[in-house]
Amino acid sequence: MDQAELDRIQHSFEAQSMMHTLGAELASVRTANVTIKAPILPGSRQQQGFAHAGLTFAIGDSAAGYAALTTLPRDREVVTAEMKINLLAPALGDYLIAKGRIIKAGRQLIVVAADVYAVTGTHERHIAALQGTMVPVPATPQSPA
Amino acid sequence: MDQAELDRIQHSFEAQSMMHTLGAELASVRTANVTIKAPILPGSRQQQGFAHAGLTFAIGDSAAGYAALTTLPRDREVVTAEMKINLLAPALGDYLIAKGRIIKAGRQLIVVAADVYAVTGTHERHIAALQGTMVPVPATPQSPA
Amino acid sequence: MDQAELDRIQHSFEAQSMMHTLGAELASVRTANVTIKAPILPGSRQQQGFAHAGLTFAIGDSAAGYAALTTLPRDREVVTAEMKINLLAPALGDYLIAKGRIIKAGRQLIVVAADVYAVTGTHERHIAALQGTMVPVPATPQSPA
């Protein structure tokens, strides 16, 4: 990917205020593979003090969506049609990372997946697996993508 | 449900800092049916300005989880095992409401659903349908549930 | 629905040899609502003697797909993009019925659901809930739809 492609992903990501609220950032962007990193902020927890499933879902869904976007022309962006998440272990650690990838890129639908890990020191614990469908749509004029 | 039951749900909800971050509140609690209301805060949006799927998921998942919790004894709480969300329309409106319900309460697993609506004036637009599985677990001592 | 519409659904159903193998038949066809009935044949079982999840899935998926098809023009048919099934109880009874419906009919995607019941005498036991996505595609020349 060239710098213009990377900038496009970065601009779209920065336009998602939810990612800012959650403290999430793009950690790695390659064609069909995007990694997002997020802290477990004091304001991102469920009743037991673990990361809320909403955080895990949000970064997994976004990582999968941006993985799809890396393969599309610049006049397109993606929306999530549907997403399934299996939660595997409590989300407890120094921070979370979500690794998104493409399973199958079709013309109308892009089937994607993401794995989310809770990182403690150098240990990555697999805490969630997501599988879903992204739909390419025309990029809106007001959208930075 | 008596007041002690309602208080238990309210205390658990308040212990979820993510719900506070998203501005979400319990709108209605009845046995097997819980409604959560949330504004579309400036910090809860995706790149087009609509509510982020992470918000829609978070309140749908929580509404479904609390619907399950209303049917369990006080020494139990629930965790989400898996959840599927179909996004039906852009999340645009005055605020969102998520209505959670129980499909089937088993001993080991509680199958749940939630519908999320974007409300504009008196119009409710159906924006998401969720279906998933909650697992009852022992309430942790530090948990207010 | 007029007779031509009903015939179209019936012809498409009869062209699915899997439905014939499973002994399934269309029990009811109304706009956006289709019911399929199937026996639990000796050849449709899992290792405990209950109906196989493959049978429950097949009739649930087909009921949902035909519910979608009732709303489309005659030059279109549907394919399943994705389907989620939660199995609620063992599939044991005189026969199964699957009731398909539309959650949201969009232009590109039709979000659907189905509930499957095991019927014993006059008692319907809810054994599965399905939620998924159908995609309209051009009807193929060789297709009876």
Added chain:
Amino acid sequence: MDQAELDRIQHSFEAQSMMHTLGAELASVRTANVTIKAPILPGSRQQQGFAHAGLTFAIGDSAAGYAALTTLPRDREVVTAEMKINLLAPALGDYLIAKGRIIKAGRQLIVVAADVYAVTGTHERHIAALQGTMVPVPATPQSPA
């Protein structure tokens, strides 16, 4: 896995009459990884002549379930709690194979996945991705497992 372990999986598989109806057979059994092979029988098709999603689902679900079963003691078997399938391409080819694997083996729940391929000559086309949850249950006396 020793021969007794392999026999147990084989016996359970043979007790599933649906697998026999579909012409499916166990192609490979290793700990946490099971492959099932099935022809696209004349009686296993949808209205366009491709393999029915019910066949794809049935062998994917079974491959995932037996992958889970390989890790359990002999007094346990598994049932599917829920399964999500994304269909990626038409199921057209010489035969299908489903490769099941374990994502996370917990005490109460085993999260599994399967990929289904349509094989033509030496070419494997990825036609479906499944992700779901298996629940260990006591083996029934009448069950060969």
